[in-house]
Amino acid sequence: MATATVKQTMEPVHRRTLKSFRTLIVVVFLIGTMLPFAYALIRLNYVTGWTLWQAIFEFPHVYGGLEALRFTFLEAFASSLLTVVIGLPIAWFLSRYQWKRIRLLRAFLAVPFVTPAIVAAMGFLSLIRQDGFLTKIGIDLRLEEGVIGWFAEVSGWQHPGHFIALIIAHAWFNLSLMIRFVEPTLSSLDPAWEEQLSMLPGGKSRVSRLKNLWIPVIGPAVLCAASLSFLFSFTSFALVKWLAPTSHTLESLMAEAGSSAGIVGYRIDSSELIYSVAILQFLVLLLTLWITALLQKRYSERLSLLSEQGVRKHHGPPSRLAKFVIGLGVFFTVLPFISVLFSSFQVRKITDGSVEYVWTLEGWRNAWGGDLSTMGVGEAMSNSIIYALCTLLVALPLGWILASTIFKLEQSGWSKSSKLLDLACMLPLAISALMVGLGVLLGGLRWYPEMFSWFLLPVYPHVLLTVPFVVRVMLPAYHSLDPAYTEQCQMLNLSPLRSWYHGTLMFLRGPAVVSGSLTLAFSLGEFGASWLLVRSGNWDTLSIVVDQLMSRPNFDPLIHPTAMAAATMLMMLTFFLFLFAERFRAHDQRSGF
Amino acid sequence: MNSKSKAVVLFTLLVSFSLSGCLSEEALESLESENSCSAEIQIRESDGTLKILTYDIAGFSDELIAQFVNESGIEVEFIRTDDAGGILDQMMLTKSAPLADLMIGLDNTYLPTAIQNCLLMEHSVSDESFTTSSMEFYRGPLAIPFDEGDVCLNYDEDALTAANMSVPTSLWNLTEPEWNGKMTFPSPTTSSPGRAFLAATVDYFGHSPGNESGNMSSWWNAVAKNGATFTSGWSESYVNYYTGGYGEYMEGHIGGAYLTVSYCHSPGVEAYYSGNYTHSTSLVLPRASFHQVEYTGIINGAAEVSAANKFIAFLTSLEVNANMPDYNSMYSVRNGTDLPETDGYRFHADQAIVSTAITQQLIEQNMDDWLMTWQDAVQIN
Numbered sequence: 001m002a003t004a005t006v007k008q009t010m011e012p013v014h015r016r017t018l019k020s021f022r023t024l025i026v027v028v029f030l031i032g033t034m035l036p037f038a039y040a041l042i043r044l045n046y047v048t049g050w051t052l053w054q055a056i057f058e059f060p061h062v063y064g065g066l067e068a069l070r071f072t073f074l075e076a077f078a079s080s081l082l083t084v085v086i087g088l089p090i091a092w093f094l095s096r097y098q099w100k101r102i103r104l105l106r107a108f109l110a111v112p113f114v115t116p117a118i119v120a121a122m123g124f125l126s127l128i129r130q131d132g133f134l135t136k137i138g139i140d141l142r143l144e145e146g147v148i149g150w151f152a153e154v155s156g157w158q159h160p161g162h163f164i165a166l167i168i169a170h171a172w173f174n175l176s177l178m179i180r181f182v183e184p185t186l187s188s189l190d191p192a193w194e195e196q197l198s199m200l201p202g203g204k205s206r207v208s209r210l211k212n213l214w215i216p217v218i219g220p221a222v223l224c225a226a227s228l229s230f231l232f233s234f235t236s237f238a239l240v241k242w243l244a245p246t247s248h249t250l251e252s253l254m255a256e257a258g259s260s261a262g263i264v265g266y267r268i269d270s271s272e273l274i275y276s277v278a279i280l281q282f283l284v285l286l287l288t289l290w291i292t293a294l295l296q297k298r299y300s301e302r303l304s305l306l307s308e309q310g311v312r313k314h315h316g317p318p319s320r321l322a323k324f325v326i327g328l329g330v331f332f333t334v335l336p337f338i339s340v341l342f343s344s345f346q347v348r349k350i351t352d353g354s355v356e357y358v359w360t361l362e363g364w365r366n367a368w369g370g371d372l373s374t375m376g377v378g379e380a381m382s383n384s385i386i387y388a389l390c391t392l393l394v395a396l397p398l399g400w401i402l403a404s405t406i407f408k409l410e411q412s413g414w415s416k417s418s419k420l421l422d423l424a425c426m427l428p429l430a431i432s433a434l435m436v437g438l439g440v441l442l443g444g445l446r447w448y449p450e451m452f453s454w455f456l457l458p459v460y461p462h463v464l465l466t467v468p469f470v471v472r473v474m475l476p477a478y479h480s481l482d483p484a485y486t487e488q489c490q491m492l493n494l495s496p497l498r499s500w501y502h503g504t505l506m507f508l509r510g511p512a513v514v515s516g517s518l519t520l521a522f523s524l525g526e527f528g529a530s531w532l533l534v535r536s537g538n539w540d541t542l543s544i545v546v547d548q549l550m551s552r553p554n555f556d557p558l559i560h561p562t563a564m565a566a567a568t569m570l571m572m573l574t575f576f577l578f579l580f581a582e583r584f585r586a587h588d589q590r591s592g593f
Numbered sequence: 594m595n596s597k598s599k600a601v602v603l604f605t606l607l608v609s610f611s612l613s614g615c616l617s618e619e620a621l622e623s624l625e626s627e628n629s630c631s632a633e634i635q636i637r638e639s640d641g642t643l644k645i646l647t648y649d650i651a652g653f654s655d656e657l658i659a660q661f662v663n664e665s666g667i668e669v670e671f672i673r674t675d676d677a678g679g680i681l682d683q684m685m686l687t688k689s690a691p692l693a694d695l696m697i698g699l700d701n702t703y704l705p706t707a708i709q710n711c712l713l714m715e716h717s718v719s720d721e722s723f724t725t726s727s728m729e730f731y732r733g734p735l736a737i738p739f740d741e742g743d744v745c746l747n748y749d750e751d752a753l754t755a756a757n758m759s760v761p762t763s764l765w766n767l768t769e770p771e772w773n774g775k776m777t778f779p780s781p782t783t784s785s786p787g788r789a790f791l792a793a794t795v796d797y798f799g800h801s802p803g804n805e806s807g808n809m810s811s812w813w814n815a816v817a818k819n820g821a822t823f824t825s826g827w828s829e830s831y832v833n834y835y836t837g838g839y840g841e842y843m844e845g846h847i848g849g850a851y852l853t854v855s856y857c858h859s860p861g862v863e864a865y866y867s868g869n870y871t872h873s874t875s876l877v878l879p880r881a882s883f884h885q886v887e888y889t890g891i892i893n894g895a896a897e898v899s900a901a902n903k904f905i906a907f908l909t910s911l912e913v914n915a916n917m918p919d920y921n922s923m924y925s926v927r928n929g930t931d932l933p934e935t936d937g938y939r940f941h942a943d944q945a946i947v948s949t950a951i952t953q954q955l956i957e958q959n960m961d962d963w964l965m966t967w968q969d970a971v972q973i974n
Contacts, residue, residue: 063782063968125844132844144847159847245829245845246822256783256825259674259682266685266710269782269968348842350867355842370655374671441686450638452692540673548649551675553828555839555866555922 014496022405029402030424033464036439037282037431043262043442044275052279059276063269068248069280072234075163075249079170079233080226086171087178088222090329094179095186096311097318099326107582108330110176114518114578115337115571116525117173117238118543122550122567123336124169124243126343128161131357133339141165159246166243170236174229175333181221181299189217191314220298227292231285235432238527238543242550250281254434262442278435285430293423337571344564348557363561367569372552372562373545377569384524384541384570391462391523396516398463399425399470400508406471407478425471428464433526436461455539462523469522470515477511517581521574542570634711635690639896642668643904646683646693646892648676653920661907667900676826677703677785677887684712684892694895695904697739701730701886702788705957708735713890714898718905727886727926731953736890739908740923743857743945744789745882749837751872752851764797764881767816767852774820777834777850782964783825786885790854791967792951792960793883800955809963813970822850823971831855837873838863857882861932861942862922869936875943882945887923 045051050058059065090109099105112120127134128141138146141161148161193213197203202212237251248256254277257270318326344364346357370376402425409418428436440460444451451457486503494502527543540548549563637644647653658669672693674680680696681703687693688710699707707713715734727738753760758771767776779787791809798807817823824830832840834850838859841848856862863871889908891901907913909926917925918932925931932939 063972129844130842162845162847242845245833246824246847259679260685263682263685267682350842350870352868353870353872372654374649374653374673375655450690452687548673551828552649553922554832554843555862557866560843 022401022408025398025401026405026421029398029467032460033424033427033431036436036443036461037278038439039443040262040435040439041275041278044271044278047262047264047271048268048275050272050275055272055275055279058272059280062273062276064248064253065273065277068250068253068277071247072249072251075166075170075236075240075244075247076230076233078163078167079174080230082167082171083174083178083229084222084226086329086332087175087225088182089325090175091179091182092186093318093322093325095183096315097322098312098316099318103582105326105330106179107579108333109179110582111575111578112172112333113174113176114521114525115173115574116543117236117527118242118546119340119525119567119571119574120169120173120336121239121242122343122546122564123340124165124172124239126339126564127336128165129343130355131346133335162244162246166236166239167233169239169243169336170229170233172332172336173239174225174232175329177225177228178222181225182218185218185221185299187311189311191311220295220301224292224295224299227288227295231288231292231429234285234288235281235429237432237434238547250277251432251434253277254281254432254438258434258438261438274438278432281432282430282435285432289423289426289430293419293426337575340564340567340571344561344568347561350557360561362558363565366558366562367565372556372559373549373566374540375545377542377545377566380540380542380545380566381569381573383539384543384573387456387458387462387541388520388523390456390459391466392516392519394459395463395466395470395519395523396512399467399515399519400474400512402467403471403474403478406475422471422475426468429468433461433465436464458526458541462526465526466519466522469518473511473515473518474508477508481507514581517577521577521581524570524574524577542566542573546570634688634894636894637691637694637896641897642670643695643897643900644670644672644693645695645697645904646672646674646680647697648674648679657913657920661904665900665903665907667897667903669904674698678783678788681707681712685710688712688893691892691894693892694897695889695901696892697887697889697908699736699888699890700785700789701884701888701953702785702792702956702960704731704736704888705953706960707890708953709957712893714893714895716891716905717902718909722911722928723909723926724924724928726884729949730884730886731888736888737905737909738886738926739889739914740917740921741884741886741926742923743882743947744786744793744854744885745857745943745945746790746852746876746878747835747837747855747859747873748852748876749835749872750874752836756851758851761852761876762878764794764812764878765815767821768812768819770819772819772852774822774849775851776816776819777822777824777830777853778816779827779830779854780823780825781967784827786827786854786856788960788964789883789885791963792956793881795955795959795963796883796948796950797878797880800950810966810970813967814973817971817973821971827855831859835873837871839867852876856885856923857945858922858924858932858938858942861938861940864937864941865933865935867936869940871937871941874941875945877943877946879946880948880950882947883951884945884947884949886926887921 041052044055048055059069094102094105094109126132129135134141140146140148141164144152144159144161148164152158152160194209197209197213203209234249235251236249237255240247240249240252241255254274257267257273260267260270261274262271344367345359345361347360347362349356349358366372367377370379373380402421406418406422406425409415409421440457441452444457481504485507486499489499489503524541525543527547546563546566549559549566552559554560653671661667662669672683674683677698677700680698683693684691684696684707696707696713713735716737718737720728720732720737723738724741727741748760752758756771759766761767761772766772778790781787781791794809794812795807798809798812800807822830822834824833830850830853831838832843833845833847834840835853835855836848836851838853838855840846857875857877860871860873860875863873889905891898891905895901911927911930914925914927915930917923918938932942934940
């Protein structure tokens with residue numbers, strides 16, 4: 001009796017402690033997210049002497065600003081559209097049939113999303129080179145001859161080749177978003193609806209079925225994927241830097257001026273540019289996130305309850321067309337990887353003005369030996385892994401606690417607060433990686449200059465940029481938890497810790513491994529913030545080494561295969577992590593990532 | 594107040610604070626003091642490692658650095674920037690609390706700004722046996738040259754022949770219709786060769802007291818109107834657009850430009866790596882080139898001054914410096930050295946006709962104005 005009373009009084013204390021802990025974590029995260037951005041803005045405000053409104057209104061007069069804004073919107077819209085065009089048929093066929101080794105197929109189709117942007121850029125660069133696959137089949141995006149030349153002439157569009165390469169790369173990158181959103185919707189749709197509708201006047205023709213069934217059912221999922229695709233294409237940096245070097249997105253424009261911004265009395269034009277562009281980009285991305293959140297709500301409402309297996313059984317094994325489309329999709333996703341691998345073994349050789357590519361291991365030898373870079377790929381890889389592990393140690397628990405807080409708020413009926421916190425968790429995606437990096441740089445130098453020499457500094461932006469993904473994976477997992485298990489644990493009089501272990505943790509292991517692997521993969525491939533913050537040559541990551549090699553004047557033909565060898569190493573590391581994560585992803589996982 | 598409300602309030606406060614731009618008086622004063630030469634400079638805390646601020650110089654391989662470490666017993670760490678401009682940015686940013694001891698890579702278009710802002714301190718390395726051309730622009734205790742070369746226009750000989758175009762004899766020729774859309778220039782605001790060529794155009798179009806930039810503004814405006822492509826860096830111009838360089842073998846190549854800014858010896862470098870083959874050559878016009886000298890110097894506030902001096906001595910020693918054509922595709926600054934004869938390196942490297950009219954003082958006083966003038970001139974939309 002006495003023990004029971006103690007337990008009863010302990011419980012509220014335990015709950016209060018938990019509540020305070022959660023509040024602390026939320027506050028730390030929000031401060032951590034906003035502080036670099038806030039500090040960067042305050043600093044730019046002082047250096048330029050511009051008010052916030054001035055910064056917005058001066059945007060049209062910022063050098064290159066309007067052009068970059070136009071290009072950013074154009075490429076982001078075009079990339080989203082192309083993602084839908086390529087992704088929808090793949091998601092359609094993948095969801096309707098019984099595929100053998102569907103996990104593997106999903107993994108192949110989803111791997112581009114976690115591929116480091118610099119590897120994706122190298123992959124597409126190697127595809128469009130003189131001896132590359134696309135050029136060989138007549139699609140010359142480089143010199144714009146043949147079909148592309150004809151298109152350029154007919155449309156009057158100068159140099160569309162690089163733009164096309166960029167939006168294809170973005171569509172490749174975001175393909176998995178379409179699959180992750182559309183496949184669960186389609187595969188869980190009751191086949192009876194389709195059959196019943198075809199007997200009604202409103203479903204006689206294909207067009208009417210499209211209008212009355214398919215658009216209402218998959219529309220929100222498609223729009224969700226498209227809006228996220230827009231978001232990621234809008235802040236694209238490495239792909240733009242390498243595939244469309246003569247154009248600027250707002251992000252790449254800021255990157256160029258980043259190193260000279262925020263310094264009193266020096267290159268004020270750079271500070272003006274960053275100030276103006278950062279605010280405009282922040283507003284656009286905030287609006288996109290808000291729209292995405294609305295669409296995600298509608299998407300969740302559309303999901304039916306029928307089991308995936310039942311729908312697949314109804315349609316049976318894949319048709320020839322389905323096999324062709326999925327085969328093409330897999331080919332599309334693996335092509336850049338194969339191309340990078342092959343390019344790492346080829347070096348150009350000029351003989352009397354004619355070029356040939358000869359097979360060599362020199363690129364790999366240089367890459368391992370570090371003869372052309374600040375370090376060998378082995379050392380750079382261990383740096384990358386150290387950063388990724390440190391990011392994991394912070395981002396996974398942080399994201400997990402944030403997801404559980406959102407879930408608790410939802411359960412306690414604090415619907416608006418939970419939505420607000422959910423949106424706040426996505427904020428790091430609205431603040432570009434470069435702005436986060438710039439804020440850390442300027443703020444760190446002001447308050448504690450030695451921090452700039454601290455090798456773990458890039459972990460901070462990495463954590464901020466990976467937490468939203470952890471939240472997005474863990475939150476749906478919380479939603480699918482059956483409260484009966486926790487209740488049973490409590491009935492068995494287990495301690496709060498043991499109740500949590502048996503009633504919650506045991507069911508969240510899979511999603512935790514998935515989000516952990518995603519965190520590792522994203523940290524390995526993060527480029528924007530690292531590019532600005534990793535200055536010490538002793539701590540260069542693999543992404544930085546690839547960029548460093550490619551940025552160098554390539555008079556020496558060996559530089560190119562060396563860069564490709566480094567990119568291949570990074571690619572293999574990410575591949576391994578992703579395939580490992582996919583083993584733990586539940587069949588009915590409906591998270592966006 | 595419950596946890597949710599607290600979070601909301603805090604979030605709102607943070608956003609409002611960030612957007613209000615409110616700063617304390619102390620913070621403003623502290624920021625203002627950063628730009629004066631008299632500002633207190635914090636000496637970097639010694640950690641026994643020589644920290645070098647530089648851009649990616651290919652020649653600084655593991656092997657070369659290991660040689661220095663073995664000879665001197667000094668550990669070295671590189672702090673990387675993208676180019677010469679990045680080095681200056683980094684030095685300006687960390688002026689009051691330097692993070693490195695030695696800089697390698699500021700050229701003579703950036704050096705005056707560094708000196709003006711008290712970013713460098715005296716070194717103790719002898720500058721004897723250096724070429725006259727490398728010592729002409731600056732001879733003082735704050736910086737010492739480690740390589741040099743002439744920035745000038747390069748053109749594609751084959752393309753000009755195929756298009757039946759004549760080789761320009763004046764920069765004004767480039768404003769004529771036959772050159773429409775066939776030129777590319779790196780922006781002087783973001784590229785060091787671009788900046789050097791801007792200085793060359795100031796020289797070419799005749800600056801004079803009261804008219805420091807001469808008529809260069811009219812020329813830049815005319816080439817912009819004649820369809821010139823401006824890019825952020827040398828690579829984008831040379832690799833993506835220029836038809837005469839190695840870019841034609843690279844993925845990002847678009848082509849279309851028969852003329853760009855590079856070095857007078859770039860055709861030699863092309864030949865060296867392409868089995869003595871190149872169809873690129875330099876346009877050698879009087880005063881249309883700028884003699885670029887790259888410097889190394891000890892950063893004001895350095896901790897490892899003695900180690901920095903040893904590295905400068907190592908870098909400028911005949912043994913190491915003679916290899917600059919290999920290491921950094923530039924000329925050595927040591928007397929008695931030259932480009933290698935191998936595979937036409939020296940044969941295809943042209944000699945510029947350079948004047949010494951653009952002095953350190955002129956750059957110090959006018960570079961910001963030149964850049965603004967350039968920006969206004971090329972903005973034609």
